[in-house]
Amino acid sequence: MAKIETLTRPQLETAYEKLKEAIEKRKTVLLIGTCHVDYRGRASSKLESGERIAIVKEDGALLVHRPKGYEPVNWMPGGNTKFHIGIEKIENGNKILILKAVRSKPTESVAVYFETIELLVVSELVDSGKFSLYASEHDMQKAILMEPSILEEGFKPISFEKKVEPGFVDVYGIDSEGRLVVVEIKRRTAGREAVLQLAKYIDSIKQKVSREIRGILVAPRLAKGTQRLLDTLGLDFKALDPKKCAEILSKPKVRGLEEFL
Amino acid sequence: MAKIETLTRPQLETAYEKLKEAIEKRKTVLLIGTCHVDYRGRASSKLESGERIAIVKEDGALLVHRPKGYEPVNWMPGGNTKFHIGIEKIENGNKILILKAVRSKPTESVAVYFETIELLVVSELVDSGKFSLYASEHDMQKAILMEPSILEEGFKPISFEKKVEPGFVDVYGIDSEGRLVVVEIKRRTAGREAVLQLAKYIDSIKQKVSREIRGILVAPRLAKGTQRLLDTLGLDFKALDPKKCAEILSKPKVRGLEEFL
DNA sequence: GAGTGGATTTCGCAT
DNA sequence: ATGCGAAGTCCACTC
Numbered sequence A, B: 001m002a003k004i005e006t007l008t009r010p011q012l013e014t015a016y017e018k019l020k021e022a023i024e025k026r027k028t029v030l031l032i033g034t035c036h037v038d039y040r041g042r043a044s045s046k047l048e049s050g051e052r053i054a055i056v057k058e059d060g061a062l063l064v065h066r067p068k069g070y071e072p073v074n075w076m077p078g079g080n081t082k083f084h085i086g087i088e089k090i091e092n093g094n095k096i097l098i099l100k101a102v103r104s105k106p107t108e109s110v111a112v113y114f115e116t117i118e119l120l121v122v123s124e125l126v127d128s129g130k131f132s133l134y135a136s137e138h139d140m141q142k143a144i145l146m147e148p149s150i151l152e153e154g155f156k157p158i159s160f161e162k163k164v165e166p167g168f169v170d171v172y173g174i175d176s177e178g179r180l181v182v183v184e185i186k187r188r189t190a191g192r193e194a195v196l197q198l199a200k201y202i203d204s205i206k207q208k209v210s211r212e213i214r215g216i217l218v219a220p221r222l223a224k225g226t227q228r229l230l231d232t233l234g235l236d237f238k239a240l241d242p243k244k245c246a247e248i249l250s251k252p253k254v255r256g257l258e259e260f261l
Numbered sequence C: 001g002a003g004t005g006g007a008t009t010t011c012g013c014a015t
Numbered sequence D: 001a002t003g004c005g006a007a008g009t010c011c012a013c014t015c
Helices: A012-022 A137-146 A192-206 A226-233 A242-250 B012-024 B137-148 B192-207 B227-231 B241-248
Strands: A003-008 A028-040 A044-056 A062-065 A074-076 A082-090 A095-104 A107-124 A131-134 A156-164 A168-176 A180-183 A213-220 A238-241 B003-008 B029-038 B044-056 B063-066 B074-076 B082-089 B094-106 B105-122 B131-134 B157-163 B168-174 B180-185 B213-219 B236-239
Touching: A003 A012, A003 A242, A003 B003, A003 B105, A012 A028, A012 A082, A012 A095, A012 A107, A012 B157, A028 B029, A028 B105, A044 A095, A044 A107, A044 A156, A062 A107, A074 A107, A131 A242, A137 A156, A137 A180, A137 A242, A137 B137, A156 A192, A168 A192, A180 A192, A192 A213, A192 A226, A226 A238, B012 B029, B012 B044, B012 B082, B044 B094, B044 B105, B063 B105, B063 B192, B074 B105, B131 B236, B131 B241, B137 B157, B137 B180, B137 B241, B192 B227, B213 B241, B227 B236
Parallel strands: A180 A213, A213 A238, B180 B213, B213 B236
Antiparallel strands: A003 A107, A028 A044, A028 A107, A044 A062, A044 B131, A062 A074, A082 A095, A095 A107, A131 B044, A156 A168, A168 A180, B003 B105, B029 B044, B029 B105, B044 B063, B063 B074, B082 B094, B094 B105, B157 B168, B168 B180
């Protein structure tokens, strides 16, 4: 069971002591209070005073959350973050608790200035639960390699993530007629960008090989104007649902390729 | 001052009541406890049991944070999220508190299953503080438009964010010799991708205009192999620091263009 | 250490 | 609503 310590409306000095100790001991801290925030580094930002939630995690990650939105308004990724905690007097004689996170690559810092603290929670969370994600682009690639017929009948993969000049070809193979096939995979609706990427690969390969080359764009669906562009460039499209791919991977029927992946 | 209500190790039933009411009233809720999480939608994920922090924001955003890392392990962006809260009995006779967030575009859901709750905090945060970010790519663009000489002497901008076939040209102008100039701006180290993007714009414009066209890539610095690619394609590079651009914008000297931006 | 591309990317803006 | 590209993107992986 998590050990949790809770302080409601602590004095800033009390909060300072607790915060300092908790961060030194790499505990997880949660703060709710009125603060303003400055960020300096790759860019700079200024957040004026308001009530927010701040979290300092075990690994030194810092998050400042406003009461709306998925993203933190200010943050610092964990890993190489150093913290400086202090109390300062401001103009009106009031005190302010400063929580500053600094890292050096890239050089940047987030300083949170707490005017008041409504709640401070220090906890030691135990979390070794496994996280698994299914139906990523990588899953789609694996599915095509394990069961090439989902791309088209007779397709035989040769290699994958092959380096060609402009980048990496997702899958590379031969179709039933013996033509070279370059496959570009997108896990979401494919737009112009995906098509141009595929075209670029093909163009680059054409300059080296004199064989006929086909390009197939694989994605759950095409963005609106995209079919026309595909036609213009003479490329094919194959609709493929990432979830279907995840299903294919979940029932292991083709065993041979597994160590290959 | 934020109104805050705190429950330490509440019964699941008590937590259920509080949670239901808080979410109905669009308050911000913070939960610490042992849970497992399922996500289904664009992809699927499964997170096994462990101690985590869950936050439900006013706008319906849901975040589940592990004790490490900048990113939430599971989440749902706010806006059109609907919540379903319930208590269920599981095999061993124990109960479980279910917090499920659902949205329909895209169709997906996150279900958090709390086995125990260490802490539940309900608060109404008041936050109207203004957030300002400086030195974005947009700031760089504005700086070039307001003070074109930072790009090069004699440069005269014609338009910006101009649509050409593959996308949008950041800035478009004429140099001191009267040649057309296409400017591609990156706020970070520019790599091959940025160069290819610029090349594509120029290529597309060349097919329409018969004038000589120059391309200038603007970024704080170039990635390693990138200079060679620029040379090959006959493009120029101009080092420009986003922060310097932000400074230029902060001291308003050229007034004429302002309403233009 | 830098480069490269994916992400349940999210977000915002323009069409 | 859809498309499109930026982001303090972060992150994992390769060279």
